[in-house]
Amino acid sequence: MGRVARRYIAGETLEDALAAIRRLNAAGAEATLDVLGEFIRDFSEAEATARGYEAALDGIHAAGLRSNVSIKPTAFGLLLDEARCAALIRGLAERARRLGSFVRLDMEDSPCTDRTIAMCRAFRAEGLPVGVVLQAYLRRTERDAAALAAEGVPIRLCKGIYREPAEIAFQDREEIRANYRKVLRILLAGTAKVGIATHDDALVDDARAALAELKVPRERYEFQMLLGVREPLRDGLLRERHPLRVYVPYGAAWYGYSVRRLRENPALAGHVFRAMFGG
Numbered sequence: 001m002g003r004v005a006r007r008y009i010a011g012e013t014l015e016d017a018l019a020a021i022r023r024l025n026a027a028g029a030e031a032t033l034d035v036l037g038e039f040i041r042d043f044s045e046a047e048a049t050a051r052g053y054e055a056a057l058d059g060i061h062a063a064g065l066r067s068n069v070s071i072k073p074t075a076f077g078l079l080l081d082e083a084r085c086a087a088l089i090r091g092l093a094e095r096a097r098r099l100g101s102f103v104r105l106d107m108e109d110s111p112c113t114d115r116t117i118a119m120c121r122a123f124r125a126e127g128l129p130v131g132v133v134l135q136a137y138l139r140r141t142e143r144d145a146a147a148l149a150a151e152g153v154p155i156r157l158c159k160g161i162y163r164e165p166a167e168i169a170f171q172d173r174e175e176i177r178a179n180y181r182k183v184l185r186i187l188l189a190g191t192a193k194v195g196i197a198t199h200d201d202a203l204v205d206d207a208r209a210a211l212a213e214l215k216v217p218r219e220r221y222e223f224q225m226l227l228g229v230r231e232p233l234r235d236g237l238l239r240e241r242h243p244l245r246v247y248v249p250y251g252a253a254w255y256g257y258s259v260r261r262l263r264e265n266p267a268l269a270g271h272v273f274r275a276m277f278g279g
């Protein structure tokens, strides 16, 4: 039961997630934990999400595991009440700072882009350990990357998973790849750590070339992949001794949901993450 979902989602409980992280750490990978929530209608749900993340940070620390956390600002109420959302995330980031951890602000669809970047900047100005995500499909990303790299903000670069209009986003696969390559070089030329989040062989090959060409030290980058996706590629990078972090989602609501969906149609496995990111 749930074998397919279990491949992409660590399970229902924090214990399940910690067990998955323990296995990844033993294999030489780090992790970033994502507590899956339902679509938020009420601010009390954002507060519950924040409590779930606090428990996750404490659990990771108590178990001595190598993992930080990734959060979606809308799950903290970004679209309901921006000030209260910022206060909740600040609380989590302060806890992360005390525990020597880090909070990654995932990037959602374009109405969230400016607000998410602004929040990240504000928290960094307060000395909090946060970073943000840039999406190579957005036309604005080259500009954002140049500015954020100059400010020393840690960035994860991904292609982007939401459906965005052509006025603001490249639609063509090759254009998105070309922008990814260009933006990656801008980020690698900066000073902060860069998360190279992709399972695309062409982009992984290009990243390997850029890392060698720019002589980027190990502490300045990491590859990032989703749990259960393209494990042979991930294992190859680990064998080459590249730093690598795996994105580990867990949570009761989603586990049940995806088990149901995958039972109905196992071909949906590849779409679990698309749905999870709301795209």
Ligand SMILES: Cc1cc2nc3c(=O)[nH]c(=O)nc-3n(C[C@H](O)[C@H](O)[C@H](O)COP(=O)(O)OP(=O)(O)OC[C@H]3O[C@@H](n4cnc5c(N)ncnc54)[C@H](O)[C@@H]3O)c2cc1C
Binding pocket: 105, 106, 107, 108, 133, 135, 158, 159, 160, 161, 162, 197, 198, 199, 200, 201, 224, 225, 226, 229, 230, 246, 247, 269, 270, 271, 272, 273, 274, 277
């Ligand atoms: C660590 C991490 C964090 C991310 N965070 C964000 C974020 O904050 N915001 C955002 O918009 N997007 C995020 N994404 C998603 C990202 O934007 C892409 O949609 C996703 O990674 C697919 O793009 P790709 O570069 O792997 O290339 P693709 O060309 O889409 O995939 C390359 C190959 O990888 C395999 N593959 C890729 N994804 C999956 C999957 N889900 N299930 C099964 N097989 C798959 C397929 O074999 C595919 O042919 C994240 C991705 C990763 C890896």
